[in-house]
């Protein structure tokens with residue numbers, strides 16, 4: 001596949017697992033900004049160059065479709081993280097084949113994942129751009145700098161040209177499970193909230209909250225609990241919000257996310273967050289509460305689907321009271337049974353985030369073509385799962401999985417629930433680890449996948465296609 005306009009045609013070339021950029025131009029001027037070696041071919045000029053940031057930037061200058069766009073609130077949208085930098089072509093195919101009208105967010109990585117994998121924000125962007133050239137995708141894409149907790153993380157995303165900023169004040173969400181007292185509320189940072197306890201109570205105590213299918217009478221205890229639980233998170237969210245909006249040189253959009261906390265976000269707490277952030281001057285297009293249980297890594301939804309439907313209807317009803325923003329579903333991969341109800345309950349105002357599931361498509365390639373490397377990844381993942389399982393929403397039992405892979409059908413293993421979660425959790429330690437000869441797993445993993453990029457794309461297009469297909473019907477109506 002190629003990207004083409006009047007003066008330029010761009011494509012990605014493979015020589016085994018080694019990749020390069022080829023640009024065919026009608027004039028030498030059209031190659032300004034690209035780096036590499038040029039030669040004449042017939043009437044044209046051909047440049048062969050590296051997959052470098054300079055070449056990614058030159059491609060963006062030449063092709064508007066390679067500049068990330070805002071997602072906005074009017075189309076369903078699906079984000080697909082890419083931990084290897086090789087998944088974008090197959091992901092783009094999923095949208096082309098099964099996601100008509102669904103906005104793809106193809107550059108999406110959290111600051112935590114970037115640091116874990118030693119990737120810069122710009123390298124995430126570059127990989128997406130080269131992947132889009134490889135896919136010949138001209139349908140536009142979003143770029144989500146995910147789960148940002150520091151202004152330094154914002155600066156990195158801004159510099160790399162990210163458009164969507166997912167601000168996560170979750171570390172400032174307080175544990176209120178032991179109950180809340182008036183003294184706890186009095187101790188909140190009222191100056192920074194530009195508020196007082198008396199004014200807070202006057203705004204909310206006794207109000208009736210309409211959540212579509214029901215009405216909630218808001219008590220003083222509800223208000224104190226919401227403020228103590230989320231008040232400091234509101235201050236932190238505004239600190240991040242002001243930093244990104246004051247420093248952005250290009251159009252951006254904001255998601256607020258409190259999904260990575262241990263405690264469910266109640267309907268009034270969602271209302272409180274939206275109301276307080278609005279009062280302090282923020283606007284956003286997407287919001288991720290902490291939902292009911294059942295969102296485990298890599299598995300279909302394990303909770304009560306009807307409870308989830310009513311939960312999403314209420315969150316959507318609250319979002320409508322503040323201009324109608326999207327409800328964002330994180331840890332959203334492989335939840336095939338609930339996608340239709342998520343679209344219905346939110347009337348299509350929904351954003352789905354997936355990330356690790358694309359990595360598992362790469363793992364499938366490794367298992368087939370380099371089983372020795374897979375075996376090493378399996379050992380590392382199993383060990384890191386035992387160490388790290390407490391910090392994830394997971395239920396896999398390592399005891400139910402094999403320690404030796406002799407005679408095991410690896411494709412079947414990767415499709416099993418326990419192994420999926422173990423591989424999901426172990427990706428960082430695996431990609432940062434070394435193989436049996438002491439060489440970096442990361443490089444060998446990428447070599448194997450790149451050498452089978454066609455098959456990798458087929459697996460991704462089919463698997464991500466199942467994710468995006470349920471979101472396209474609504475997009476077409478919008």
Ligand SMILES: [Zn+2]
Pocket residue numbers: 147257259260288330331
């Ligand atoms: Zn999240």
